[in-house]
Amino acid sequence: MGAARLVGVAGEVEPIRAFVALGSNLGDRAANLNAAIERLLEAGVDVVRVSRFYENPAVGGPAGSPDFLNAVAEVRTTLEPHALLDRLLAVEAELGRVRTVRWAPRTIDLDIILYADRVIQSPRLTVPHPQMHLREFVLAPLAEIAPEAVHPVLKATAREMLDELKSNARPGLPNPTLSPKQ
Ligand code: A4P
Ligand code: MG
Numbered sequence: 569m570g571a572a573r574l575v576g577v578a579g580e581v582e583p584i585r586a587f588v589a590l591g592s593n594l595g596d597r598a599a600n601l602n603a604a605i606e607r608l609l610e611a612g613v614d615v616v617r618v619s620r621f622y623e624n625p626a627v628g629g630p631a632g633s634p635d636f637l638n639a640v641a642e643v644r645t646t647l648e649p650h651a652l653l654d655r656l657l658a659v660e661a662e663l664g665r666v667r668t669v670r671w672a673p674r675t676i677d678l679d680i681i682l683y684a685d686r687v688i689q690s691p692r693l694t695v696p697h698p699q700m701h702l703r704e705f706v707l708a709p710l711a712e713i714a715p716e717a718v719h720p721v722l723k724a725t726a727r728e729m730l731d732e733l734k735s736n737a738r739p740g741l742p743n744p745t746l747s748p749k750q
Contacts, residue, residue, distance in 0.1 A: 580646075581646045582646070583614065583644040583645055583646050584644070584645065584646075584683065584684040585642060585643070585644060585684060586642075586643050586644075586645060586652065586680060586682060586683040586684065587640055587641070587642055587643070587680075587681045587682045587710060587714065587717065588608075588640070588641045588643055588656065588678055588679065588680060588681065589638065589639075589640050589677075589678070589679045589681045589697070589700075589706050589709075589710075590604055590605075590638065590639045590640070590641060590676065590677070590678055591636050591637070591638045591674070591676070591677040591679075591705070592636065592637050592674065592675060592676050592677070593626060593633060593634045593635060593636040593637070593674065594634065594674055594675045595675050597621075597636070597637035598621055598637060600637075600663060600675050600676045601621060601637060601639055601676070603663055603676075604659055604660075604663060604676050604678060605618060605641060607659040607662055607663065608641070608643070608655070608656075608659055611655045611658065611659060612647075612655075613643050613645055613647070613652065613655055614643060614644040614645060615641050615642070615643050616642050616643065616644055617641065617642040617713045617714075618639055618640075618641045618642075618713070619639045619640045619641070619709030619710070619712045619713045620639070620709065620712065621637050621638070621639050622637070622638045622639065622705060622708055622709055623635055623636070623637055623638075624636050624637075624638055624704070624705040627703065627705065636705065638705040638706070638709060639709050640681070640706065640709035640710045640712075640713060642713055642714060649680065649683050649686065649688050649693055649695060650690070650692065650693060652680060652683070653680060653692065653693050656678040656679075656680065657678075659676070659678060660674075660676050660677070660678055663675050663676045665677070679697050680693070680695050680697065681695075681696060681697040681700045681706060681710065682695065682696055682697075682700075682717060682719070682720075683695045685718065685720040686720070687720055687721060696719055696720065696721065700719070700729075701719060701722060701724070701729045701732075701733070702733065703733075704730070704733055704734070704737075707726060707729050707730040707733060708730060710726040710730075711726040711727045711729075711730045714726055715727035
């Protein structure tokens with residue numbers, strides 16, 4: 569069940585906590601991540617914490633894709649999830665992202681990985697991000713800044729998901745999957 573919006577005494581909507589994954593594997597990757605954070609702040613998305621930048625080989629995508637620089641940002645926002653997505657897409661466009669094939673190299677990719685404890689499935693938006701628990705490039709930076717953040721379907725923390733992923737990571741075996749806890 570999604571959390572109801574908290575309304576303060578003065579009637580204003582209280583901000584929620586969300587996490588945005590950032591990835592870049594084209595151009596000056598660190599500059600792209602920094603520029604995205606700047607633009608988010610300018611767009612009124614309150615970025616309160618950013619992980620270190622992690623270098624990772626590209627997962628999936630065309631052969632020979634360049635390595636990624638990845639990070640996770642914690643944001644506080646009163647924007648509804650689709651409005652937040654629109655801001656992210658606008659920042660991607662401003663930073664010159666051109667969409668070609670799926671998983672193609674990109675100047676910047678901004679994904680909503682968690683939005684409070686909400687579970688969202690719409691044609692434009694799936695939250696939690698459906699692959700987040702399978703991706704070290706998301707879980708490592710998330711666990712760095714918010715080890716206690718909980719996946720609302722799997723009922724596992726970022727730290728637990730990262731530990732699970734690492735303990736199951738064996739070359740040649742398919743990706744592990746966490747089964748939702750009852
Ligand atoms: N969309 C749905 N849910 C979301 C969400 N939670 N957050 C929709 C953001 N967008 C969401 O996205 C296509 C559409 O997804 C959006 O318009 C939105 O309506 P896209 O960014 O154009 O597509 P994409 O990124 O090429 O594909 P996809 O399937 O979203 O890929 P991912 O999951 O983003 O993965 N390897 C490393 N090391 N690091 C990476 O960052 N990233 C990818 C892309 C692959 N390999 C990687 C990395
Ligand atoms: Mg994306």
